[in-house]
Amino acid sequence: MSCYIDIGAIADIPLRGARVVKSAAGCIAVFRTAENEAFAVDDKCPHKGGPLSQGLVHDRSVTCPLHNWVIALDTGAAQGADEGKACTYPLKVENGRILLDCSALATTVA
Amino acid sequence: MTTTLDRPAPTPSNPPPLQKAKQKLVVIGNGMAPGRALEKLFEQAPDAYDVTIFNAEPRVNYDRIMLSPVLSGEKTFEQIVIHGDGWYVKHGVTLYKGATVTQIDRSARTVTTARGVTVPYDKLLVATGSLPIVIPVPGHGLAGVLTYRDLDDVQAMLIAAKSRGTAVVIGGGLLGLEAAVGLREQGMDVTVVHLAPTLMERQLDSPAGHLLQRAIEQRGIKVLTKANTKAILGEKKVEAVLLEDGTRLVADLVVMAVGIRPNAQLAKDAGIIVNRGIVVDQSMRTSDHDIYAVGECAESHGQVFGLVAPLYDMAGVIAAQLAGDRDAAFKPMAVATKLKVTGINLFSAGDFAEGKDRQEIVLRDAARGVYKRLVIMGDKLVGTVLYGDTTDGAWFFDFIKKGTSIAELRETLIFGPSYAGGAPLDPTAAVAALPDEAEICGCNGVCKGKIVVAINSLGLKTLDDVRVHTKASASCGSCTGLVEQLLKVRLGEAYNPAAVQALCGCTSYGHDDVRRLIVAKGVKTIPGLMQALEWRTSCGCAKCRPALNYYLLCAWPGEYEDDSQSRFINERVHANIQKDGTYSVVPRMWGGMTSAKELRAIADVVEKFNIPAVKCTGGQRIDMLGVKKEDLPGVWADLNKAGLVSGAAYGKALRTVKTCVGSEWCRFGTQDSTGLGVKLEKFLWGSWTPAKLKLAVSGCPRNCAEATCKDIGIVCVESGYDIHFAGAAGLDIKGTELLGHVDTEAECVEVVAALTQLYREQGRYLERVYKWAKRVGYDTVRQQVMSDKARRRALYDRFVLSQRFTQKDPWAERVAGKDAHEFRPLADLRVLQAAE
Numbered sequence: 053m054s055c056y057i058d059i060g061a062i063a064d065i066p067l068r069g070a071r072v073v074k075s076a077a078g079c080i081a082v083f084r085t086a087e088n089e090a091f092a093v094d095d096k097c098p099h100k101g102g103p104l105s106q107g108l109v110h111d112r113s114v115t116c117p118l119h120n121w122v123i124a125l126d127t128g129a130a131q132g133a134d135e136g137k138a139c140t141y142p143l144k145v146e147n148g149r150i151l152l153d154c155s156a157l158a159t160t161v162a
Numbered sequence: 163m164t165t166t167l168d169r170p171a172p173t174p175s176n177p178p179p180l181q182k183a184k185q186k187l188v189v190i191g192n193g194m195a196p197g198r199a200l201e202k203l204f205e206q207a208p209d210a211y212d213v214t215i216f217n218a219e220p221r222v223n224y225d226r227i228m229l230s231p232v233l234s235g236e237k238t239f240e241q242i243v244i245h246g247d248g249w250y251v252k253h254g255v256t257l258y259k260g261a262t263v264t265q266i267d268r269s270a271r272t273v274t275t276a277r278g279v280t281v282p283y284d285k286l287l288v289a290t291g292s293l294p295i296v297i298p299v300p301g302h303g304l305a306g307v308l309t310y311r312d313l314d315d316v317q318a319m320l321i322a323a324k325s326r327g328t329a330v331v332i333g334g335g336l337l338g339l340e341a342a343v344g345l346r347e348q349g350m351d352v353t354v355v356h357l358a359p360t361l362m363e364r365q366l367d368s369p370a371g372h373l374l375q376r377a378i379e380q381r382g383i384k385v386l387t388k389a390n391t392k393a394i395l396g397e398k399k400v401e402a403v404l405l406e407d408g409t410r411l412v413a414d415l416v417v418m419a420v421g422i423r424p425n426a427q428l429a430k431d432a433g434i435i436v437n438r439g440i441v442v443d444q445s446m447r448t449s450d451h452d453i454y455a456v457g458e459c460a461e462s463h464g465q466v467f468g469l470v471a472p473l474y475d476m477a478g479v480i481a482a483q484l485a486g487d488r489d490a491a492f493k494p495m496a497v498a499t500k501l502k503v504t505g506i507n508l509f510s511a512g513d514f515a516e517g518k519d520r521q522e523i524v525l526r527d528a529a530r531g532v533y534k535r536l537v538i539m540g541d542k543l544v545g546t547v548l549y550g551d552t553t554d555g556a557w558f559f560d561f562i563k564k565g566t567s568i569a570e571l572r573e574t575l576i577f578g579p580s581y582a583g584g585a586p587l588d589p590t591a592a593v594a595a596l597p598d599e600a601e602i603c604g605c606n607g608v609c610k611g612k613i614v615v616a617i618n619s620l621g622l623k624t625l626d627d628v629r630v631h632t633k634a635s636a637s638c639g640s641c642t643g644l645v646e647q648l649l650k651v652r653l654g655e656a657y658n659p660a661a662v663q664a665l666c667g668c669t670s671y672g673h674d675d676v677r678r679l680i681v682a683k684g685v686k687t688i689p690g691l692m693q694a695l696e697w698r699t700s701c702g703c704a705k706c707r708p709a710l711n712y713y714l715l716c717a718w719p720g721e722y723e724d725d726s727q728s729r730f731i732n733e734r735v736h737a738n739i740q741k742d743g744t745y746s747v748v749p750r751m752w753g754g755m756t757s758a759k760e761l762r763a764i765a766d767v768v769e770k771f772n773i774p775a776v777k778c779t780g781g782q783r784i785d786m787l788g789v790k791k792e793d794l795p796g797v798w799a800d801l802n803k804a805g806l807v808s809g810a811a812y813g814k815a816l817r818t819v820k821t822c823v824g825s826e827w828c829r830f831g832t833q834d835s836t837g838l839g840v841k842l843e844k845f846l847w848g849s850w851t852p853a854k855l856k857l858a859v860s861g862c863p864r865n866c867a868e869a870t871c872k873d874i875g876i877v878c879v880e881s882g883y884d885i886h887f888a889g890a891a892g893l894d895i896k897g898t899e900l901l902g903h904v905d906t907e908a909e910c911v912e913v914v915a916a917l918t919q920l921y922r923e924q925g926r927y928l929e930r931v932y933k934w935a936k937r938v939g940y941d942t943v944r945q946q947v948m949s950d951k952a953r954r955r956a957l958y959d960r961f962v963l964s965q966r967f968t969q970k971d972p973w974a975e976r977v978a979g980k981d982a983h984e985f986r987p988l989a990d991l992r993v994l995q996a997a998e
Binding site for chain 1: 700702735
């Protein structure tokens with residue numbers, strides 16, 4: 053069963069940027085693309101745990117600041133020759149507010 | 163070492179074969195010919211000899227053909243070394259540097275050096291080379307009269323050239339002209355004095371000699387032919403050259419390049435038969451069965467040799483002989499000559515004297531500056547002179563060497579192999595038409611077949627690959643074009659060295675095109691640029707966006723609005739991200755100077771924010787490591803209060819200006835290096851550059867600030883400031899190049915700013931100064947910021963303009979609230995979850 057939490061306004065995230073949401077399960081990076089889409093991904097690169105929220109956002113992906121792995125925002129999967137997957141979280145945007153599905157969070161905590 | 167374990171223990175009655183004493187091979191001389199002989203010997207019989215080399219020059223083996231590019235500044239000595247110290251170690255060779263052998267004792271079979279070292283030999287290789295001929299005119303012994311033979315001569319010329327004075331080169335042959343061009347490149351006023359009516363008369367006929375003279379004169383060098391030197395004038399050092407006709411040429415430097423003679427005295431003193439050179443048979447043995455001679459000191463078939471190709475042939479024969487091949491024999495072959503002066507294409511081979519029994523075919527194209535002459539005897543090609551277009555040189559040379567009949571080709575011969583009934587010229591047709599045995603690289607004796615086999619069987623893709631595996635074009639480099647064409651013929655479209663490297667996968671434009679189009683199209687935003695240049699992705703990638711941001715910033719100072727989302731995280735938050743996601747903070751310490759107040763502020767910040775590590779950096783500053791991102795604004799606020807600002811240790815920007823204590827404290831200091839360093843840092847800070855920019859200022863040539871491995875380094879001297887650039891001490895290690903000398907501190911600051919601006923405008927994103935300077939050419943840089951004063955001023959002014967908009971402390975701006983979202987989480991669900 054999904055339960056959504058309002059984590060903030062999408063306008064609070066820069067276009068082609070990210071902000072961090074802290075949770076008991078660790079940090080979640082919430083991205084906003086140039087097309088004004090939002091995605092939530094674990095703030096940990098599958099490679100060496102780099103903070104993806106600090107990366108450079110382009111199209112629907114982010115380049116990790118530590119070693120330049122490129123992670124797809126919608127699936128969390130590493131692109132190109134690299135292999136690995138970051139956990140993603142469902143969310144929706146309504147009236148400019150980002151609503152994060154906390155049931156996914158709960159499962160992670162459990 | 164498993165082999166030694168398998169073998170029974172050696173006993174006196176059962177000595178293992180390897181313990182047989184190796185033969186002792188002693189080599190006198192360490193030039194290119196003996197170097198090549200040893201290289202070949204180690205390939206064929208790596209363990210046959212214990213080798214000892216005596217080198218009168220205090221250095222390793224280097225490529226003497228490349229001295230001219232060293233003189234002109236296109237190459238450094240390190241780039242022309244053939245065998246570095248490691249090679250001698252690897253092959254177990256004992257090399258005595260700076261050791262002149264003064265005696266060969268043939269009965270005792272030993273050689274003895276000037277310092278009294280005596281070494282026994284079983285086989286001796288004499289490679290004493292040649293000596294430059296000094297014309298015994300009055301005054302030839304004056305200071306400032308040099309010859310052109312080895313690196314010491316080049317270094318002496320380079321020092322003399324610093325005065326920017328007047329030089330007279332006596333001799334208009336190959337070496338003389340290369341010396342003249344090199345000295346001219348170094349900024350000297352040069353006159354060539356040549357005895358014959360035309361230049362290089364031994365290799366060129368007179369029409370080609372005149373074309374050459376014109377090309378040399380176009381470089382600003384005066385040429386006097388039919389000019390006989392009568393005397394060199396001067397009190398203590400040279401002041402002028404007096405010609406037979408009474409002409410007096412003022413000169414600060416005289417270079418004699420009138421020829422060489424074999425250096426055979428040592429052999430002669432030992433009773434070995436010497437004619438013009440040391441006489442050798444076809445196995446390269448001298449009159450003493452255990453003594454060989456190789457190189458310019460040797461005389462074979464009544465000839466002595468000065469070009470590298472036959473000398474390498476000799477070396478090959480000696481290696482084979484020493485390795486046990488008694489049949490190896492040296493036969494002199496026709497040789498081809500090329501002039502190693504950039505921009506002058508000249509090729510000659512064979513015998514091109516006129517004669518009754520000879521006919522010639524000549525092609526001239528005045529507009530293109532092309533002259534081609536073929537000399538034919540019967541139905542054979544015997545000689546050729548090519549000027550301006552030397553593409554077909556190898557093809558003609560092959561006919562000359564083999565004596566192939568040209569009867570059927572005669573009518574179109576001069577148009578070369580690519581002529582095929584009016585079909586469009588394919589630049590690679592000439593090389594494609596060459597037979598496999600045709601020689602491509604004269605220096606190293608590499609034929610076309612060998613290169614093609616290497617490309618095919620080893621899958622070679624680049625020029626460097628070919629050089630490594632075949633040595634073709636690895637010496638003087640004049641056949642580089644041919645080798646590239648061979649690659650092109652074999653690999654087709656897959657080989658395209660001239661292709662512009664695209665900036666990234668989002669575009670096919672290269673860095674330079676993008677920069678040009680930014681200005682040409684007046685584009686001032688990243689989205690606008692991507693639209694105008696038809697980017698393939700909607701918003702670029704992590705590779706192109708930071709580059710575009712920099713290019714726009716540099717092109718439109720004060721107008722372009724920096725796109726922080728296109729900056730790497732370090733430049734976005736003005737700190738260096740660490741492996742655990744924390745940051746490091748480095749405040750500026752101007753010129754490496756600090757104070758109790760600053761140190762106290764740093765100590766307080768470290769304690770207040772529980773910063774786990776504090777470290778001194780290599781750039782004379784203090785690094786606080788492990789700062790949490792949220793703490794950054796607080797850390798900065800406290801540092802700001804003590805006057806500390808961002809050190810930009812995270813940026814593609816001005817980093818540090820390292821200094822020594824200079825004349826303020828040091829007993830050797832010549833200038834106030836600390837003061838200059840502080841001035842430079844206060845002037846340059848805040849500027850964004852293609853890659854990081856590190857400076858240093860040393861107060862004297864002892865160079866305690868290590869200025870000569872920096873992007874820009876200043877070494878203070880009594881008379882002012884030597885400005886260096888293009889050093890590296892990271893991924894690559896490279897000493898700096900000298901940019902020039904200035905007398906005053908103000909001029910020094912102007913030059914450094916102009917150089918920085920030139921780099922900002924021309925450097926490709928992430929390209930350090932040394933790579934940029936190598937790409938555009940050190941001389942181009944010197945010309946633009948040292949010689950051309952107006953240009954220097956314009957660069958300086960543009961730099962000053964750009965600085966007006968960037969000298970704001972990014973920490974203070976963020977303490978005041980800029981980019982606050984960067985340092986705060988969007989939400990903290992931990993509170994919420996805990997409440998549930």
